[in-house]
Amino acid sequence: MNIQLRVFGPITDVLQNQEMDLAEQTAVSQFKEMLLLQFPTLNQQTFVIAVNHKMAEADLILTKGDEVALLPPFSGG
């Protein structure tokens, strides 16, 4: 099933906004593990995962058409 990935800040150096094809019944935690395997530099990034504009619980099951955002904290001031 397709989900829409949105990324922000320095995460855009690692991957871009894109559609992704996931297995049915993928939980947010599984999705994160998959991302970290595919893009190991993300292991050094803190980021919050939001699904459809809401910070997601790790056990939330993703559904077709969900928008998944990866938002890291920024530093500058």
Add this chain to the structure above:
Amino acid sequence: MNRYLRQIMLSDFGLHSQQKLKASAVLVVGAGGLGCPALQYLNAAGIGTIGIVDADRVSENNLHRQILYTPKDIGRYKVEAARDLLGMQNPEKKIRIYPEHLSEQNALDIIAEYDIILDGTDHPACRYLIADACEVNNKPWVYAALYAHEGQLAVMNHLYEGVQCNYRDVFPWTENQLPPPACHEAGVLGVYTGILGSMQAAEAIKVLTGYREAMSNRILYIHFGNYASYSIEIRPDRNRIRVNEKSFYFQPRGTQDQLT
């Protein structure tokens, strides 16, 4: 009150909101890119007491964005230069300055004296410190941060509609995290800090007066290139134990020597 007439006459604002501002105390941590415009607007709006924390002195490469300072201020403590200019702009106000880093040693005592704290810092370690000290003191604070052309804004630790979310709920500290680059590393267009710092002042005014809903329990992301924005709802981590006075000294904060 002639000075504030134009905001008093705004519907929903009124004299009662102005009086709340006069009775309020706001602390700005960091008198830099974010802090300068925030301070300028809070001072202009009539906040009764303003506190400014910053150990730094003004340097030339600050001037494109730290708009309280002039070339004559180069080498002076930022808090002194800021106090002088703000004092000229609004002589009625009380301004307290702290020419030091916010640290574990002073954060709890300083923050206790204020109603709301503005984050004008440039490193996540500082934000963990502010978040924790605000949590112990039960104060809201306005988070803002930039990365090149992008910014974030949130009112943290503000009990709103039964929910009170703080920085650690959203960005828990992990040992291997690399902080994103700050302004002196990634660069920034001065005016971006002006926009975001002004937004912080607006959020503080909303929280203090209740005049409008503030950015509580949400993070607003904004791209200054095209003003595209994205906001997410945030919520407390139900597995996290909130910081109290005893546990405050044992929270991991990141690189200690990079505190404001």
